[in-house]
Amino acid sequence: MDLPRELAHEIQAPLTSLELRLVKLCDTLPQSELAQDCLRELDALKRLVVDFLALDAPEVEPSLGALGPVFSALEKRFLPIASARRVTLVVDGSGARDAVFDRGALERVLTNLVDNALKFSAVDGVVHLRARGDDGRVELEVRDEGAGIAPEAREHIFEPFYRVDREAPGHGLGLAISKRLAEAQGGSLRCDSELGRGSSFIVTLAAS
Ligand code: ADP
Numbered sequence: 001m002d003l004p005r006e007l008a009h010e011i012q013a014p015l016t017s018l019e020l021r022l023v024k025l026c027d028t029l030p031q032s033e034l035a036q037d038c039l040r041e042l043d044a045l046k047r048l049v050v051d052f053l054a055l056d057a058p059e060v061e062p063s064l065g066a067l068g069p070v071f072s073a074l075e076k077r078f079l080p081i082a083s084a085r086r087v088t089l090v091v092d093g094s095g096a097r098d099a100v101f102d103r104g105a106l107e108r109v110l111t112n113l114v115d116n117a118l119k120f121s122a123v124d125g126v127v128h129l130r131a132r133g134d135d136g137r138v139e140l141e142v143r144d145e146g147a148g149i150a151p152e153a154r155e156h157i158f159e160p161f162y163r164v165d166r167e168a169p170g171h172g173l174g175l176a177i178s179k180r181l182a183e184a185q186g187g188s189l190r191c192d193s194e195l196g197r198g199s200s201f202i203v204t205l206a207a208s
Contacts, residue, residue, distance in 0.1 A: 005056070008049050015046050051173045055160055058177070060102040060184040064208055067096035067131060067138065070106055074129060078114050087121045089114070089129070096131035099138040099205040105181045106203075109189065112174040113142040113201045120146035120199070138207045145198040154191055 019042055026035045071093030082089035110129065117127040121144050128143045149157060149164060156162045160176040175189075182189040182203050193199035 005053065008052050012046075012049060015042065015049065018042060019046065048171055048173070051171070051177055052160075054177055055173070055180060058105065058181050058184045060105045060181065062100050062102045062105075062185040064098055064100050065103070066098055067101075067140075068093055070101075070103060070110070071096065071129070071131070073107065074110055074114060077111075078118070082118055082127065085118055085121070086123045087118055088124075088126045089118070090126060092128070092130040094131075095133055096140075097133040097138055098208040099133075100207070101185050101187070101205050105185055106205075109178040109181050109203055110140065110142065112178045113203075116174065117142050117144035117146070117199070117201075120144060122146065133207050136207050138205045140203040140205070141200055142202075143198065143200040148195040148197055149191065149193040149199055150195055154193055157191060158189070 019039070022035065022039045022042060026032070026039055029035050071091055075089070075091040078089055078091075114127065114129060121127055125145045127145075128141065130143075131138060131140050133139070153164045157164070158175050158179045159172075161172045162176075163170060163172040179189045182205075185205060187203060187205040189201065189203050191199060191201050
């Protein structure tokens with residue numbers, strides 16, 4: 001028996017019932033910051049459990065489709081976030097050919113990557129999301145100009161629960177899930193990075 005998975009399954013129901021009660025409490029006490037904080041913490045805990053369970057069983061049904069709508073959705077979602085962080089986000093999907101992917105899964109992967117790129121960018125930095133295609137495949141690249149990742153850390157960043165800085169927020173599951181989701185679509189995810197110059201995460205998918 002896989003005890004950590006059993007535990008994750010077991011705590012889902014009580015977490016949901018706790019959430020229902022907390023939502024009621026927040027409705028009853030709309031001014032209570034404590035109640036709102038509890039709901040936020042609970043939400044993070046629920047996400048951790050869902051992410052943990054998704055590690056081994058990503059639900060993915062890849063098929064051939066256009067990448068344009070994925071790029072548009074990400075641009076719409078992240079432009080305000082980038083501007084709030086005073087980072088320039090440049091989205092260029094013009095090199096995108098049709099590719100084999102699952103829309104939900106691919107958006108999840110790119111969301112993780114763009115979110116990280118913005119998080120690790122300095123003010124006035126630039127983050128690029130772009131596509132290029134050749135030889136029956138499409139590469140989707142998320143590049144930032146942040147601090148970069150040291151080679152010894154880069155060996156571990158796709159491992160579950162690995163974080164370069166243990167004090168930083170997050171559980172270190174985003175890249176592990178992203179890699180599994182990319183592979184479940186028949187693709188791959190890799191990282192190039194140079195300390196002091198930035199990082200580049202590249203998703204490769206099969207193209208038409
Ligand atoms: P989380 O899910 O907690 O955000 P991730 O799995 O996405 O964690 O990332 C794991 C670790 O890899 C992060 O804690 C961070 O140290 C490092 N990392 C990820 N993306 C970048 C990036 N673009 N630049 C620098 N470090 C990064």
